Amino acid sequence: MNNLTQNGYEQDMLDQPAALDAHAAQALPPAIAALDMARFDRIILTGMGSSHYATIPFELMLARLGLPVWRIQTGRLLEMPQLIAPRTLLWMTSQSGRSGEVVALVEQLSARDAVTIVATTNDPSSPLAVGADLVLPLQSGSEATVSSKSYLNTLASFYRVGAAISGEDDGKTTDDIGRVAASLSARLTATTALADGLAARILAGPRPRLALVGAGEDAATAMTGALILKEASKVAAEGYIGGEFRHGPMEIVGAGATVLLFGSGKPEDVTLTQLARDLVGTGSLVLSLAPDAYPGTEHVPLPNANMLERLAHAMVFVQQLSLGLARGSGLVPGKFLYGQKITSQV
Known part of the structure; x- marks a missing residue:
C-alpha cells in the first residue's frame, strides 16, 4: 500500500477533496455567470499543460451549443496573434497566472480594447488576473510540485461555468462538486x-x-x-x-x-x-x-x-x-x- 504521507505531492493529492469543497463554497462571479457567449465572434480557450487540457470538456460543450470556439495552446497564440480578432472572448487558464507564455500574451494584449479576457487562476494578484477583465478564482490553495488540486479545481470551475451557461442552478452544480469531493475522499484513503x-x-x-x-x-x-x-x-x-x-x-x-x-x-x-x-x-x-x-x-x-x-x-x-x-x-x-x-x- 502506498503511504500518502511522504511528500508535498502526496499531501496535495490527499487535500484534493478539501480544495474542491473550497471552490464550491465560493460564489460564482456574477459577471461570469451572466456572460453572453453568443455576442462574441470567436471564443478562444488557451493555456499551457494541464491548465489547457482541463478546458477540453468546456470546449466540447461550447461547440455542441453551436458557438465558435477554438482551443489553442498559448505558445501557438504567441506565434499567431492575428487569431485574436476584435470581438474575441479570450479565456486564459493558468494555475499560477505567471506562466511565461501567458504573461507574454497578456502583455501583448494590454492595449486591445476590443478583446475580452477572462482568467481562470489560483492567484488573484498574478499578471494574468491583473490583466484580465474577469477572474474566476480556483481556490485550490498552494501546491508543492506536480498539479493535482489545481487540475481538479480547474475541471470543477469549467463544469460550473458550463452549467451556468446552460441555465442550470448553481446550487445544484455545487452540490455535485461536493458529492465528487466526498467520493474522492474514499478513493484516496482506500488501498x-x-x-x-x-x-x-x-x-x-x-x-x-x-x-x-x-x-x-x-x-x-x-x-x-x-x-x-x-x-x-x-x-x-x-x-x-x-x-x-x-x-x-x-x-x-x-x-x-x-x-x-x-x-x-x-x-x-x-x-x-x-x-x-x-x-x-x-x-x-x-x-x-x-x-x-x-x-x-x-x-x-x-x-x-x-x-x-x-x-x-x-x-x-x-x-x-x-x-x-x-x-x-x-x-x-x-x-x-x-x-x-x-x-x-x-
Whole structure:
C-alpha cells in the first residue's frame, strides 16, 4: 500500500477533496455567470499543460451549443496573434497566472480594447488576473510540485461555468462538486493496491512505455495523465485524443507497452471500442478506465453520476499509479529533477 504521507505531492493529492469543497463554497462571479457567449465572434480557450487540457470538456460543450470556439495552446497564440480578432472572448487558464507564455500574451494584449479576457487562476494578484477583465478564482490553495488540486479545481470551475451557461442552478452544480469531493475522499484513503500492482507490471515489461488515449471529455484525462506520469514518475508516457493513436503511435504497441483507455466503455464509442479490439492481440497491457470496459481489456471501473465525477476519479487513479511507478524506479514521487512548479521561461 502506498503511504500518502511522504511528500508535498502526496499531501496535495490527499487535500484534493478539501480544495474542491473550497471552490464550491465560493460564489460564482456574477459577471461570469451572466456572460453572453453568443455576442462574441470567436471564443478562444488557451493555456499551457494541464491548465489547457482541463478546458477540453468546456470546449466540447461550447461547440455542441453551436458557438465558435477554438482551443489553442498559448505558445501557438504567441506565434499567431492575428487569431485574436476584435470581438474575441479570450479565456486564459493558468494555475499560477505567471506562466511565461501567458504573461507574454497578456502583455501583448494590454492595449486591445476590443478583446475580452477572462482568467481562470489560483492567484488573484498574478499578471494574468491583473490583466484580465474577469477572474474566476480556483481556490485550490498552494501546491508543492506536480498539479493535482489545481487540475481538479480547474475541471470543477469549467463544469460550473458550463452549467451556468446552460441555465442550470448553481446550487445544484455545487452540490455535485461536493458529492465528487466526498467520493474522492474514499478513493484516496482506500488501498492503492490496484495502482501499485499495475505499476509493478508496467516496470517489469521490456522497454516500459505508456500511451493514454481518451475520447470526448475524457481526452482531458489522457492528455493530463500522460503529463503527470512524466512529471511525477519520469516514465515514457504520451497522451492521445481518439483515433490519432492509429496515425503512427500504434507502432509502439506490443510487449512492454501499456495502453490506458479513457471514455465510456460503451459500444457507442466506436473509435475506442475498435482500438481496444485491435490492441488486445498485440501483447500490450490494455486497461479501460471507464464506467464500462472496452472489449477484452482489464477494467478499472469509474463512477459516472456526472462527467466531473468520472474525470476526477480517473485522474486520481493516474496519480496513484504515478506513486507506484516512481517508487518502483527508486524515485521520490513528484520531485522535479530539471523543471520547476511555475514555468516562467517562454
